[in-house]
Amino acid sequence: MPVKRSLWQRIIGRTQIGTIDMSANRYNSGEPAFVKGGIPIPLIPTAINRRAYWSTWSTEDAVTNGYAASVFVYACVNKLMKAAASVPWRVKVRSGDSYETDDDHPIAKLFRRPNQFATFQNQIETITSHLFLGGNAIFYKVPVAGKTAELWIVRPDYIGPIMSEANYLEGYEYKLNGKKIFVPYENIIHFMFVDPATPWWGIAPMKAASKVVDTDIDSVNFNKIGLQNRGVPDGIIALNQNLTQDQFDSAKDSIREGYLGPDNAHTPLVLSGEARWQRTASTPAELDFIKSQSWTAERICAVFGVPPPLIGLYEKATLTNIETARLIFWQDTVVPYLDDLKDVLNHSLAYEYGENAEVVIDYDVSEVQALASVFNEKITSAVKLFQMGVPFNEINQRLSLDFDDIAGGDQGWIPSTFQPSDIIPDDFEPTE
Secondary structure, eight states: OOOOOOHHHHHHTTSOOEEOOTTSGGGOOOSOSOEETTEEOOOSOTTTTTSBOOOSOOHHHHIIIIITTOHHHHHHHHHHHHHHHTSOEEEEEEETTEEEEOTTSHHHHHHHOSBTTBOHHHHHHHHHHHHHHHSEEEEEEEEETTEEEEEEEEOGGGEEEEEETTTEEEEEEEEETTEEEEEEGGGEEEEEOOBTTBTTSOOOHHHHTHHHHHHHHHHHHHHHHHHTTOSSOSEEEEESSOOOHHHHHHHHHHHHHHHOSGGGTTOOOOOOSSEEEEEOSOOHHHHTHHHHHHHHHHHHHHHHTOOGGGGTOOTTOOHHHHHHHHHHIIIIIIHHHHHHHHHHHHHHTGGGGOSSSSEEEEEOOTTOGGGHHHHHHHHHHHHHHHHTTOOHHHHHHHTTOOOOOOTTTTSOOOOTTOOOGGGSOTTOOOOO
8 A cells, every 4th residue: 555645745755855864975075165275264153063953933933923913913914925926027038138038938937837736926925924924935946857847835944954064055954744854955945034143044024023013912912801801900999897708709799790891891880888999900091002002013014114004004194105105115125025036036046047147037016006106217217318328228227127128229329410519500590
């Protein structure tokens, strides 16, 4: 009877992969690669050399305790996911001194169908959530004849880089059912937000915002408990006489049934005898929950690079600054983020078709409405430059207009009516 294998086992079974063997020859590849003046430069701490690095930060915990627990974290990350996934990707192939878009290139086809279970849009959303919540995102490449045929997302909590003084990065270690599986680095596309203290593993914006997010969650929980009479007594009912246990239990039950719970909020409390009420809890007004929550939301938005109006915080918003917020979001957050993805995809995927940039992967934001005003400004500048004699292809490159280069575009042109000033006749009079 055949053994049933997991999906991951079926995927990795399509390439060379094996269990970790620290005595294998691949881990004894000689002297460190980085040498200066005949002295090896240790780039990898001895304690980590030839061992997989495992971060204490968990993407799964960040989802549970942040993305799924804070409305502001969810709104910010969801906005980033949808924005990044809305941008189409292009594959451009070198043709002489210019590049032409090739929608039939194998990488373009890979982007249309990375595997039989996922679209590339879905994968961009997933790696975006992994990056902003966990700081790292991993694609596993399934190679066929030396080229990537499929892309699969690997949960970053289950994989760690194996560092080496000799080769810097030996590969990756994947934990599966208690087993350690070696994955060659050539089969991994690793996206990360740079951590200056750990160059081989990224740091998450969510980690930087964790205490603020905890404050937001605690605040919401406190308000919820407040509707259920909080977790601590709002005050003390003090009597000037001692009660028997039966009298005490009876009074407590009476107060609980008649005054506690959200349905009885603000019900006047009636006491008999010589009893007095002493308040011990702060009121919501005293705690200033609304202002505190606004402060928390703004800081969460700042960490994720999402302007508050874009997640529904319209307290200080006008139609004009909402449009400005969209422009800032795309220019300062989404476009730099897409640049990071593009750089990694070209480094880890496009190189399969040549190391001299014969193939380039790029994204296209020409249809993004928020950037339309910027594009119009570029067109205005392009027209002025073209009239000054700057070649079209150079303008296209300098202003990042994303047009395909045109034949003859390397030649500058000027209007035919222009003449040098020193040959204008003395009796020349311009017409009105």
